Amino acid sequence: xxxxxxxxxxxxxxxxxxxxxxxxxxxxxxxxxxxxxxxxxxxxxxxxxxxxxxxxxxxxxxxxxxxxxxxxxxxxxxxxxxxxxxxxxxxxxxxxxxxxxxxxxxxxxxxxxxxxxxxxxxxxxxxxxxxxxxxxxxxxxxxxxxxxxxxxxxxxxxxxxxxxxxxxxxxxxxxxxxxxxxxxxxxxxxxxxxxxxxxxxxxxxxxxxxxxxxxxxxxxxxxxxxxxxxxxxxxxxxxxxxxxxxxxxxxxxxxxxxxxxxxxxxxxxxxxxxxxxxxxxxxxxxxxxxxxxxxxxxx
Amino acid sequence: xxxxxxxxxxxxxxxxxxxxxxxxxxxxxxxxxxxxxxxxxxxxxxxxxxxxxxxxxxxxxxxxxxxxxxxxxxxxxxxxxxxxxxxxxxxxxxxxxxxxxxxxxxxxxxxxxxxxxxxxxxxxxxxxxxxxxxxxxxxxxxxxxxxxxxxxxxxxxxxxxxxxxxxxxxxxxxxxxxxxxxxxxxxxxxxxxxxxxxxxxxxxxxxxxxxxxxxxxxxxxxxxxxxxxxxxxxxxxxxxxxxxxxxxxxxxxxxxxxxxxxxxxxxxxxxxxxxxxxxxxxxxxxxxxxxxxxxxxxxxxxxxxxxxxxxxxxxxxxxxxxxxxxxxxxxxxxxxxxxxxxxxxxxxxxxxxxxx
Numbered sequence: 001x002x003x004x005x006x007x008x009x010x011x012x013x014x015x016x017x018x019x020x021x022x023x024x025x026x027x028x029x030x031x032x033x034x035x036x037x038x039x040x041x042x043x044x045x046x047x048x049x050x051x052x053x054x055x056x057x058x059x060x061x062x063x064x065x066x067x068x069x070x071x072x073x074x075x076x077x078x079x080x081x082x083x084x085x086x087x088x089x090x091x092x093x094x095x096x097x098x099x100x101x102x103x104x105x106x107x108x109x110x111x112x113x114x115x116x117x118x119x120x121x122x123x124x125x126x127x128x129x130x131x132x133x134x135x136x137x138x139x140x141x142x143x144x145x146x147x148x149x150x151x152x153x154x155x156x157x158x159x160x161x162x163x164x165x166x167x168x169x170x171x172x173x174x175x176x177x178x179x180x181x182x183x184x185x186x187x188x189x190x191x192x193x194x195x196x197x198x199x200x201x202x203x204x205x206x207x208x209x210x211x212x213x214x215x216x217x218x219x220x221x222x223x224x225x226x227x228x229x230x231x232x233x234x235x236x237x238x239x240x241x242x243x244x245x246x247x248x249x250x251x252x253x254x255x256x257x258x259x260x261x262x263x264x265x266x267x268x269x270x271x272x273x274x275x276x277x278x279x280x281x282x283x284x285x286x287x288x289x290x291x292x293x294x295x296x297x298x299x
Numbered sequence: 300x301x302x303x304x305x306x307x308x309x310x311x312x313x314x315x316x317x318x319x320x321x322x323x324x325x326x327x328x329x330x331x332x333x334x335x336x337x338x339x340x341x342x343x344x345x346x347x348x349x350x351x352x353x354x355x356x357x358x359x360x361x362x363x364x365x366x367x368x369x370x371x372x373x374x375x376x377x378x379x380x381x382x383x384x385x386x387x388x389x390x391x392x393x394x395x396x397x398x399x400x401x402x403x404x405x406x407x408x409x410x411x412x413x414x415x416x417x418x419x420x421x422x423x424x425x426x427x428x429x430x431x432x433x434x435x436x437x438x439x440x441x442x443x444x445x446x447x448x449x450x451x452x453x454x455x456x457x458x459x460x461x462x463x464x465x466x467x468x469x470x471x472x473x474x475x476x477x478x479x480x481x482x483x484x485x486x487x488x489x490x491x492x493x494x495x496x497x498x499x500x501x502x503x504x505x506x507x508x509x510x511x512x513x514x515x516x517x518x519x520x521x522x523x524x525x526x527x528x529x530x531x532x533x534x535x536x537x538x539x540x541x542x543x544x545x546x547x548x549x550x551x552x553x554x555x556x557x558x559x560x561x562x563x564x565x566x567x568x569x570x571x572x573x574x575x576x577x578x579x580x581x582x583x584x585x586x587x588x589x590x591x592x593x594x595x596x597x598x599x600x601x602x603x604x605x606x607x608x609x610x611x612x613x614x615x616x617x618x619x620x621x622x623x624x625x626x627x628x629x630x631x632x633x634x635x636x637x638x639x640x641x642x643x644x645x646x647x648x649x650x651x652x653x654x655x
Contacts, residue, residue, distance in 0.1 A: 192382070195378050196384065198369070199376070199383075201348075201369040201370045202348075202349075202369055202372075202376040203444075204371075204447060209399060214384055217384075218386050
């Protein structure tokens with residue numbers, strides 16, 4: 001196209017100029033050129049992004065495979081399995097994750113449904129309240145809890161703070177709230193909530209049955225997203241757990257091991273990354289399966 | 300029997316229902332007809348237990364249902380929006396109510412199949428809602444509502460989202476099904492042809508009140524109020540004058556007034572006359588001239604401009620009328636009694652006839 005606006009040789013060679021104008025007017029080849037360029041750019045961006053993520057990951061994998069004697073092997077990984085503290089910390093963190101995810105969903109799903117159906121005026125307030133855990137820094141929450149831990153009566157300390165499961169789960173439920181609220185709210189917005197609830201109620205279902213049998217299966221992807229986000233928070237949160245001196249959870253254990261044996265620490269990080277990747281992959285698989293089933297719409 | 304007794308519903312400053320009294324007999328289909336915001340859906344939702352009246356009560360077979368939650372009322376409901384559960388196939392959608400009632404699995408699935416046969420969708424039992432057309436989805440919704448053998452069937456504009464052909468077909472199917480099962484039904488619609496063709500009785504609603512409750516033919520032929528007359532069917536507003544003996548002088552004819560109360564003899568009024576209640580004859584010395592001719596298939600709708608400037612709609616069989624635009628015609632009202640506009644409403648000679 002630059003030849004059209006150019007001067008000199010193009011003006012002399014009038015025939016070639018005309019030919020170019022005609023070519024520019026035809027829809028064939030220029031369209032192909034326009035399509036090719038973005039594809040090339042996409043590939044370049046993909047490669048750059050891929051390298052950006054892959055190089056540190058592969059470097060970490062390589063580092064985790066270096067054994068004490070300098071040779072390559074799975075010693076760091078087998079050390080994780082044989083290390084009872086790491087195993088226990090992993091179990092505790094998984095327990096905290098599972099309970100936190102269950103509690104936060106059990107709290108947020110009925111709340112979102114109630115607010116959307118009966119108390120729409122509270123939507124703005126709920127959005128404000130659920131964003132608070134993001135606004136208030138974890139260090140402030142930790143300081144508050146540490147103060148409570150120090151000043152609370154002994155029975156409360158025994159009941160609440162003696163074990164990471166009881167000590168951290170309520171806090172993680174609060175930390176996961178902003179993400180779960182938004183994930184569930186998006187899922188609920190995507191369905192005709194009022195009609196489905198009314199239909200279920202008219203057929204004799206109680207509120208609990210309506211929630212479990214009608215709403216939950218129809219916001220399954222959103223709820224799974226919320227669950228995975230909660231698990232990711234629970235498996236990675238380190239500020240609160242270390243300030244409150246809960247050493248028996250995975251992130252704190254990783255830091256401690258990292259100080260003694262960096263290889264094992266990196267190996268745990270990689271396993272954690274793979275675990276989260278598998279979670280996200282299964283979520284996108286479920287979502288994709290649902291989209292696929294919708295696409296076979298007959299009419 | 301269903302009874303609405305002085306039902307009122309207030310939403311802030313808006314009064315959705317202003318004292319609704321209504322009785323629906325066993326096995327009867329009553330259609331509530333009215334414009335948007337007239338309170339018809341509110342009445343249905345109050346009967347279904349999805350809304351609660353500000354005052355008054357609802358009884359079913361003498362039992363006060365006002366405080367009973369929706370899931371304890373034994374009422375099947377079909378909604379305007381597609382309401383099938385997307386996560387269940389058609390068979391399980393229909394069987395849902397029985398599952399909630401802890402019915403044995405084999406029994407409830409057999410019952411679901413029975414009902415699917417009733418609505419002609421046996422071969423679609425394993426499909427999911429998104430694999431069905433709108434009409435099929437509403438058929439399944441009807442089967443699902445009937446599966447629980449409800450005392451009352453509530454239909455909230457179930458045909459309004461469907462195309463005209465499917466709507467006409469489902470209209471007949473629903474009516475046949477309702478008559479076969481003898482189920483008491485409350486049907487809410489803003490479509491007058493739906494109400495007139497399906498219901499045993501039609502209730503015309505306006506501003507939260509029931510203007511008239513009668514058989515479709517009575518509502519059409521002998522509307523109780525000017526609103527009922529104008530909302531159901533097309534209507535001409537012809538200038539007239541109230542006579543001494545409860546009659547009205549319109550287009551040179553003397554007709555009986557159906558709603559004479561409140562009208563002073565000698566006062567001007569508007570007589571409401573249906574287009575098909577007027578006949579025309581070709582007459583060079585007639586009172587008006589045909590300005591527009593619309594062919595509707597079985598009938599022809601003519602717009603006649605009277606010499607006084609009044610427009611009159613006339614509808615006649617397309618076989619009988621051969622006049623076109625520009626022909627001078629004489630008019631004659633066929634009916635002997637008419638409804639006149641409410642007192643205080645000034646006649647407007649330029650008013651365009653209401654066409655529904």
